[in-house]
Amino acid sequence: MNMQIVMLLGQDGVTNGAVYALLALSIMLVFSVTRILLIPQGEFVAFAALTMAAMQSGRAVQLGWLVFALAVVATLMDAAKVWRSKGREPWPHGTLGLLAVAALALVLTKVLPLDRIGMFAQALLTIALVVPLGPLLYRVFFQAIAAAHSLVLLIVSIAVHVALVGTGLLMFGPEGGKTEPFSDAFFEIGPAMIASQTLWVIAATLALMGGLWVFFGKTLYGRALQATAVNRLGAELVGISPDLAGRASFTLAAAIGVLSGILIAPITTIYYDSGFIISLKGFVGAIIGGLTSFPVAALGALFIGQAEAFSTFWASSYKEVIVFTLLLPVLVWRSLAHTRVEDEE
Amino acid sequence: MIAKPLALSLLLGALAVVPAAAQVKIGVVTSSSGPIALVGIPQKNSVALLPKSAGGQSIEYIALDDASDPTATVTAFKKLISEEKVDAIIGPSGTPNAMGVINFAAESGTPMLAPVGSAAIILPMTEPKKWVFKTTQNDGLVADKLIEHMVKTGIKTVGFIGTADPYGDNWLKVFTEGATAKGIKVVTAERFQRQDTSLTAQGLKVTASRPDAVLIAAPGSSSVLPETTLFDQGYRGKIYQTHGAALPDFLKLGGKKVEGTILAASLMLVLDDIPDTNVSKKLAVDYVAAYEKAYGTKPATFGANVYDAGLMLQSVIPVALKTAKPGTPEFRAALRTALEGVKELAGTQGVYNLSPEDHSGFDQRGLELITVSGGQWKLLK
Incomplete structure (x- = not known):
């Protein structure tokens, strides 16, 4: 084990850790606002990566149909709600917009020559396709039961995850996908080569974290979300719609997942069911942060990335065992450090 | 819903x-x-x-x-x-x-x-x-074919990367047995999961042990990532794959980085190169x-x-x-x-x-x- 190997493993750990950190943040964001543990978070990553890969290899992109179908269901649900209230409730905002975006994205994936429109356009189209999935999932599966016990929300969340993985196999097939790197450049720093894709991942992660910080600290919508996270009932009393907060947090989570997917797709082969294990590691990071502290969660996720890289080097057969065993001392420490009784609800 | x-x-x-x-x-x-x-x-x-x-x-x-x-x-x-x-x-x-x-x-x-x-x-x-x-x-039959080629081209040490599942397990077993009998040493055996996002560590471990050749035993498109990782890390020795890699996606995902890979598989992949006298060709x-x-x-x-x-x-x-x-x-x-x-x-x-x-x-x-x-x-x- 020399300096060069340490540098390369460290680089690998930082790249993966950065992605885990992003996922940890979005899992925490959704949990604090809606009390939903977003198990399908990983599917946003996998679907984005596979959609991008399908575009580049010239295969038909099927995801648009799923998003469009969900948008239609969401619109019908809204219509049923308005009809049942006999016009007393106003037509809810947002769903029709999502339907329009989903329809547009679906049409674009069918008419454009997807493998020749350039990487930037492909990334934009991927975002337009996958991000609406976030608010649509919330509208169709969670909005009606938003006030239910968090155990119910968790079970529905797992069900949505299982259904999405199955649909993913149908849409993308069992084989993995991989995309072209943004650039092939390498930089030599000391004894190690740094791949430019690594720098992209780190830069994008930092930019996103900065963006989220500004969003939550400085903007009205961000503060509204934060208020909902701090106290749901209080936020509702001062006029913050819980539906809106739920949708906004799901949209953000989907956006972060999609960006992570686009970032890591050139580094690794992603399968239709890869998302779960990636988001599970993000979840471990979020647990280290106690599902409340964003900076601690980000550090925890980076730590997971490093632990993974080095434990793989020493004992590749036991990698997952080592990474998930590390969770135990953290849980013990947290339960000792926090004697306060967590009040459910 | x-x-x-x-x-x-x-x-x-x-x-x-x-x-x-x-x-x-x-x-x-x-x-x-x-x-x-x-x-x-x-x-x-x-x-x-x-x-x-x-x-x-x-x-x-x-x-x-x-x-x-x-x-x-x-x-x-x-x-x-x-x-x-x-x-x-x-x-x-x-x-x-x-x-x-x-x-x-x-x-x-x-x-x-x-x-x-x-x-x-x-x-x-x-x-x-x-x-x-x-x-x-049988895996052993495919392994023998690869080992025969290794012996012919003078390969003495082999690094192994395989999936942590029965496929990788069995390959490690039959390959180690067959190779040892022919005087080829398996210098390192690394394992990975199909969904792993990075194989940097496994690649480094194998590269560090400087084998003459590397054998990758993984089913389907999971056989690609170990090979591209080794390529990116500058490994330029011979790379062998098992019949698990024998599918169109391997070429599509691997691109230029899997040029020169050697594998033993059924004739189905190279039908055009097979003489018509082969009884399996028409079928x-x-x-x-x-x-x-x-x-x-x-x-x-x-x-x-x-x-x-x-x-x-x-x-x-x-x-x-x-x-x-x-x-x-x-x-x-x-x-x-x-x-x-x-x-x-x-x-x-x-x-x-x-x-x-x-x-x-x-x-x-x-x-x-x-x-x-x-x-x-x-x-x-």
């Missing part, structure tokens, strides 16, 4: 039921969803291409999906045996799935033709395993053409293994019909005896010569050394 995506995913497991007028019933169990779906989907697709009649009797196929779950395989087998009263079963797709159902096949006296990789399902031969036949090349060409016509893609060899099982049954059904009627235990027993007597039967994957001791019956004729050149599979000359 979750019904819609669920219904969509259930569609995948839908049964392919063929008209009920048939007289010989064959059950097919594949893993066309779940973790090893990449193996099971071409197998499920091949069911529609299987022979429709044999010895004047039509054949009905009843296909079930076990979702890669060994428990579901048992359920599917029990259903096929006790409810459908099938005469033989083709499947399942995975080695763990197959290991779990051997006793059920034997108890009911139903011959089972498993297209799985590991020789453990037929060796060592025991009383229950008499009912099990295997339509793939393989017809199968690939029929599959492409039906599904628009080239089949992976996993599908051809199921197809060969169908050909094998087609050849023994007329023999068994002489002694008993389909649907009876005597017919199933006759099928089993006839399968053991299969001689020089050409399949898409090679030539089968079965015996009471050897229930796989492949020899080196079913294997070709193949390399990647100019983004295409080419016969290694």
Whole structure:
């Protein structure tokens, strides 16, 4: 084990850790606002990566149909709600917009020559396709039961995850996908080569974290979300719609997942069911942060990335065992450090 | 509300039921969803291409999906045996799935033709395993072919990267045994999971031990990432792959980085380079053409293994019909005896010569050394 190997493993750990950190943040964001543990978070990553890969290899992109179908269901649900209230409730905002975006994205994936429109356009189209999935999932599966016990929300969340993985196999097939790197450049720093894709991942992660910080600290919508996270009932009393907060947090989570997917797709082969294990590691990071502290969660996720890289080097057969065993001392420490009784609800 | 995506995913497991007028019933169990779906989907697709009649009797196929779950395989087998009263079963797709159902096949006296990789399902031969036949090349046979090439090109040390599943386990075992016997040393053995996002550490460990060549044992497209990682890390030694990499996606995902890879697999990958005198060529060409016509893609060899099982049954059904009627235990027993007597039967994957001791019956004729050149599979000359 020399300096060069340490540098390369460290680089690998930082790249993966950065992605885990992003996922940890979005899992925490959704949990604090809606009390939903977003198990399908990983599917946003996998679907984005596979959609991008399908575009580049010239295969038909099927995801648009799923998003469009969900948008239609969401619109019908809204219509049923308005009809049942006999016009007393106003037509809810947002769903029709999502339907329009989903329809547009679906049409674009069918008419454009997807493998020749350039990487930037492909990334934009991927975002337009996958991000609406976030608010649509919330509208169709969670909005009606938003006030239910968090155990119910968790079970529905797992069900949505299982259904999405199955649909993913149908849409993308069992084989993995991989995309072209943004650039092939390498930089030599000391004894190690740094791949430019690594720098992209780190830069994008930092930019996103900065963006989220500004969003939550400085903007009205961000503060509204934060208020909902701090106290749901209080936020509702001062006029913050819980539906809106739920949708906004799901949209953000989907956006972060999609960006992570686009970032890591050139580094690794992603399968239709890869998302779960990636988001599970993000979840471990979020647990280290106690599902409340964003900076601690980000550090925890980076730590997971490093632990993974080095434990793989020493004992590749036991990698997952080592990474998930590390969770135990953290849980013990947290339960000792926090004697306060967590009040459910 | 979750019904819609669920219904969509259930569609995948839908049964392919063929008209009920048939007289010989064959059950097919594949893993066309779940973790090893990449193996099971071409197998499920091949069911529609299987022979429709044999010895004047039509054949009905009843296909079930076990979702890669060994428990579901048992359920599917029990259903096929006790409810459908099938005469033989083709499947399942995975080695763990197959290991779990051997006793059920034997108890009911139903011959089972498993297209799985590991020789453990037929060796060592025991009383229950008499009912099990295997339509793939044994890993050991493929390993010998690769080791032979390594010896010829003067390779002394080999690094191993394999998946942490029965496929990788068995390959490490048979390869280490075979290589040690020929004086080749396996200097490092690294493992990974199919869904791993980074293999940097495994690659570094292998590169650091400076082997003359690296063998990657992984099924399907998971065989690509170890190789591209090694390439990116500057490793330029020979890289060997197993027949698990023998599918179109390997070339697509690997691109320039997998040039020069050497693997041993069935002739299906290099049909154009194979002389017409090879008895398997016409069968393989017809199968690939029929599959492409039906599904628009080239089949992976996993599908051809199921197809060969169908050909094998087609050849023994007329023999068994002489002694008993389909649907009876005597017919199933006759099928089993006839399968053991299969001689020089050409399949898409090679030539089968079965015996009471050897229930796989492949020899080196079913294997070709193949390399990647100019983004295409080419016969290694």
